[in-house]
Amino acid sequence: MKGDRLLRTLRILITMAAVAAVAAPVFLSRTPWPSTARDYLERAGVADSGAINLVSAIYLGYRAFDTLGETIVLLVAVSGTISILSRSGASLAPGFGSVAADNASFSLPQDKPTTHTLRTHLIEVVTGKLGPVVLLFGFYLMLYGHLSPGGGFQGGVVIASGIVFIAIGSRRDASTWLTKASALNKIESLGFLLLMSAALSGVFAGKGVLGNPLDGPLFGKAAFIIVLNIVIGLKVGSGIGFMCIAMLGRHRS
Amino acid sequence: MIERILLLILFLVGFSGILIKKNIVKKIIGLNILNSAVVMFFIVEGRTVGERSPILDPGVSNVVDPVPQALMLTAIVIGVCITALALALAFRLYKAAGSFDIDTIKASLHD
Numbered sequence: 001m002k003g004d005r006l007l008r009t010l011r012i013l014i015t016m017a018a019v020a021a022v023a024a025p026v027f028l029s030r031t032p033w034p035s036t037a038r039d040y041l042e043r044a045g046v047a048d049s050g051a052i053n054l055v056s057a058i059y060l061g062y063r064a065f066d067t068l069g070e071t072i073v074l075l076v077a078v079s080g081t082i083s084i085l086s087r088s089g090a091s092l093a094p095g096f097g098s099v100a101a102d103n104a105s106f107s108l109p110q111d112k113p114t115t116h117t118l119r120t121h122l123i124e125v126v127t128g129k130l131g132p133v134v135l136l137f138g139f140y141l142m143l144y145g146h147l148s149p150g151g152g153f154q155g156g157v158v159i160a161s162g163i164v165f166i167a168i169g170s171r172r173d174a175s176t177w178l179t180k181a182s183a184l185n186k187i188e189s190l191g192f193l194l195l196m197s198a199a200l201s202g203v204f205a206g207k208g209v210l211g212n213p214l215d216g217p218l219f220g221k222a223a224f225i226i227v228l229n230i231v232i233g234l235k236v237g238s239g240i241g242f243m244c245i246a247m248l249g250r251h252r253s
Numbered sequence: 254m255i256e257r258i259l260l261l262i263l264f265l266v267g268f269s270g271i272l273i274k275k276n277i278v279k280k281i282i283g284l285n286i287l288n289s290a291v292v293m294f295f296i297v298e299g300r301t302v303g304e305r306s307p308i309l310d311p312g313v314s315n316v317v318d319p320v321p322q323a324l325m326l327t328a329i330v331i332g333v334c335i336t337a338l339a340l341a342l343a344f345r346l347y348k349a350a351g352s353f354d355i356d357t358i359k360a361s362l363h364d
Contacts, residue, residue: 027261035302054307054319077334088345
């Protein structure tokens with residue numbers, strides 16, 4: 001037994017030393033970062049994409065394909081998490097998966113007792129009041145992603161926290177459609193459909209997949225980035241909100 | 254230089270969490286710490302060529318490189334996906350074996 005412990009410690013030490021030997025040159029290298037990409041983007045980024053936020057210009061302009069794949073990864077992760085949780089007998093919130101009656105689950109009981117540790121008056125008041133403000137901030141981040149720090153993913157995650165706040169903080173009798181499984185599901189599906197349509201709309205304008213069809217005298221070039229930001233924000237917000245509320249196991253009839 | 258040394262330490266802390274801890278949830282937290290260290294390392298690398306944030310308001314020049322920032326946006330989202338899936342798998346193992354400890358899970362699998 002003692003030999004086993006010694007062997008394990010030795011193995012851990014050797015592995016850590018090997019990882020440190022590999023990672024240290026990477027982290028501590030003094031090779032200057034190439035400034036070619038920065039110089040090009042600073043010169044031509046705004047003219048190419050219409051967004052003065054260069055990060056938005058990259059992930060919705062130059063590398064929009066990557067963003068498309070990323071939203072698909074997010075979709076797969078949400079559906080995989082929900083299906084693993086519901087198959088392994090967690091009692092998710094009704095409508096969020098097949099509900100199995102189980103006492104040993106981490107979710108809240110069906111009808112919200114006031115003594116539950118997760119649900120104090122303080123949390124109810126704070127989250128309920130803060131929820132709409134957080135939602136508004138999320139929409140701001142989403143809509144102004146081409147001008148200021150923010151964008152579809154960041155705004156979407158903030159919107160998801162707003163939805164979770166509202167789900168935690170709303171009183172037993174208060175009912176909002178925003179935290180229902182069917183509504184979130186519909187928003188996410190609609191978001192994905194709109195994303196695909198936006199990606200393919202460039203084909204009909206003669207610009208290729210994910211080309212900018214709104215590039216004309218009527219709208220600025222940034223219009224397409226705003227549209228993509230809104231669609232991605234709605235999709236990410238509803239997807240992550242769906243996952244979180246499903247894990248809360250909140251009863252909502 | 255000091256920030257690079259700190260990030261290396263953070264990276265090694267995350268890796269040692271994955272390696273040493275027996276509790277699966279703590280392993281997942283270690284994975285998150287490792288992910289954060291890599292994200293911050295990319296941001297630190299990207300800011301060596303400039304000073305201002307990459308938002309080209311009129312008159313702004315000498316911005317940092319926005320490419321690593323856009324890349325890390327992807328990495329953060331993928332990190333969230335990995336964490337959610339890993340936690341779901343950990344919950345499933347807990348339901349199957351009754352414990353988060355990998356030794357107990359291994360023993361219950363051999364039964």
